[in-house]
Amino acid sequence: MTQKPPPRADFQPSPAGLSERAPRRLAERVLPRTLIGQTFLLIALLLTLALTAWSQIFRHFEDPVRARDLAQMAASVVNLTRTALINADSERRTELLIDLAALEGIRIYPAEASDEILPxxxxxxxxxxxxxxxRQLGAHTRFAARWKTLDGFWISFRLDPEDTEDFWVMLPSERLKQTRAIEWLTWGGGALLAALLGAYLIVSRISVPLRNLARAARVVGSGRTPPHLPEHGPQEIATVAKAFNQMAGDLARTDADRALILAGVSHDLRTPLARLRLGVEMSGAPETDIAAMVTDVEEMDRIIGQFLDFGRGEPQEPMQSLDLVALVTDLVEPYRLRGIDLRTDLPDRLILAVRGLSLRRALANLIDNAIRYAGDSKPIDLTLTAGNNEVMIEVADRGPGIPESEMDRMRHPFTRLENARSNTKGAGLGLAIVERIIRSHEGRLDLIPRTGGGLRTVLHLPVNKSRSAAARAAGSKETGIAS
Structure with a gap:
């Protein structure tokens, strides 16, 4: 494979590029990725901003009204206290001050020039x-948050407007505090919960049909016919579901027409090929010419078979528990009868849920590729092993192999690597068919260069972990794995 040159040591990424990518990556990590999560977050932010804005607007218009009410209360307390002091007997003023402090929390002290106050x-x-x-008590009125060591709401007043001697009256701070903050938080939290519940109901009417649509799209992508989507709910969702159902029906009809055409092509082509082969064998031509022509006829028949296999799409047969050892043994026996040096390394028994006919077709394609490119004289190794959570079937040859840079391209249909393999026959569908079959088993196909020359093609079939572990615990070469 072509190796990329190492990065220059003096290369430094652009600070502007880093500054643009960093917030985007942070947002991708922090923000929710689901529709319901994003909707919840957006509604919570909008509702929080709305409640904050409304609270500020309410406070802006409520503060003057509340200030007038509190000022009226404070002025009334001061005026009543002044009146009580003026009208009370001098002998009972002390008792009056004590009662005001004990019963109403109102304290009165004469003001002095040396008073320490906190604004x-x-x-x-x-x-x-x-x-x-x-405005109500006069311009001479002073205020303080602390007088000497006593905290409260302090207001100065005079017994007579013409006097210069001031008194301090203290009102408890609790009378001036706004006590509705908890109520605001309670109602705001209730409104937020109600909005999030409504958002969940709204988004669920959208996310559930979208999930069903995504699931059905994956089924269509795998070549199968999806179940009929319900065409109710919001008008836009119902329209999408109806269009998808129509598309799925059109694709199903197209697949049926394709299968019919392929069946007709198979019959119309293979029948003349059979007559051509019979005529060649009875022509009386030299044996070498007959063998060459028969080989070409067989190659054309095999190519037609590959076209048919590829045209069938994804395998439709159900998964069944089969003994893979018996399947591989039955498959390789005809090759051995033809004189192919096909070596196998198999356990005594290995049970797995697979699509038997499709898997057999995939293995036959791999073996045919190995024979075609490695030749009849070189040995071909077929190994069947069970791992922790998968079964591996490997076909290894000693042919020219495939360069690592071309392995991904060789999985595509109608692709051949003529510069890597001396035989250019075939339609280039063998690995594409194997890739499709192994994908229908939710497995994967690996193409690995073989040490000493050649190619290793490995099929990975997933299995149930718990049952495979129980089967491996048997401790013998006989392995039973069921999916």
Missing amino acids: LADTREMRLLTEEIR
């Missing part, structure tokens, strides 16, 4: 509140 927080709510209180 209120500079927020929109506090500015609206203080401006409204100052």
Whole structure:
């Protein structure tokens, strides 16, 4: 294979390219890949943004109203306290102050020039509140969040507007706090859950038909006829399902017509070939000429058979539990009778669920390829082994082999490697047929260069892990594996 030159040591990726790819890769790793996950995330983000925006709008219009209410309450407390102090007997003022602190949480202290106070927080709510209180009580009103060591909402007032002596009255901070945050969170969370539930119901009406459509498309891709998709639900989904069902029906009819045409071609071509072979054998020509012409007739018959096998599409026969050892033994016996040096390494018994006729056809193609390109005189090795979770069937020859750079191309239909193999006969369908058959078993085909020259073609057939492990635990060469 052609090797790529090593990267230059001084090569550095473009920072712009890295900056563009990094966010994309991060998004692919973080964001959900399913439709329902993406819809959930999008609805959650939109609802969160909507609730945040509405809460800000509500607060913007509610803050002035709330500030007026709180200011009215604070001004009323101050005015009532001032009135009580003015009208109370001087002997009972102390008792009045004690009752206000004990019963209402309102404390009153005379203001002094040396008082240590902490200003209120500079927020929109506090500015609206203080401006409204100052408008009702007078421009001389001061505010504080702490007086000496006592925290609260402190308001200064005077017993008489003409006096210069101030008093501090403290209102409990709890009276000014907004207590509806938990209610907002509760209602917001409930709305989010309701929206996600609705999103799940909406997306499920879309994702379920899409999954069925994807499953049916895979069935069509494998060459089989998919089940009829339901044509109900949203109009767009129903239209897609109806179009898909029509396409699947058209493909099924096309496959039926193709099978009919192939059957007619098989009969119309093979019958004249049989008469031609009979005429050649009875022509009285020299033996070497007869043998050459008979070989050509057989090659044409084999090519017609390959066209028919490839035209049938994916194997339709059901999976059945068969003894692969017996299948391989029956297959190689006619080759040995023809004098082919076909060596086998088989266990005593190996049971696996396979499509028997299709697998037999695939192995016959591999053996025919090995004979055609390696020749009748060179030995061909056929090995059957059971691994941990698969069965491997290997056909190895000593022919010219296939370069590694051409192995993927050789799996395609109508492809031949004439510069690697001396015999250019055939339609180039052998490996394509094997690839299709092994794919119908959910296995794979490996083409591996053989040490010392030649090619190893390995069929990997998956098996049930638990049953294969139980079969291997038998501890003998006889192996039983069932899928």
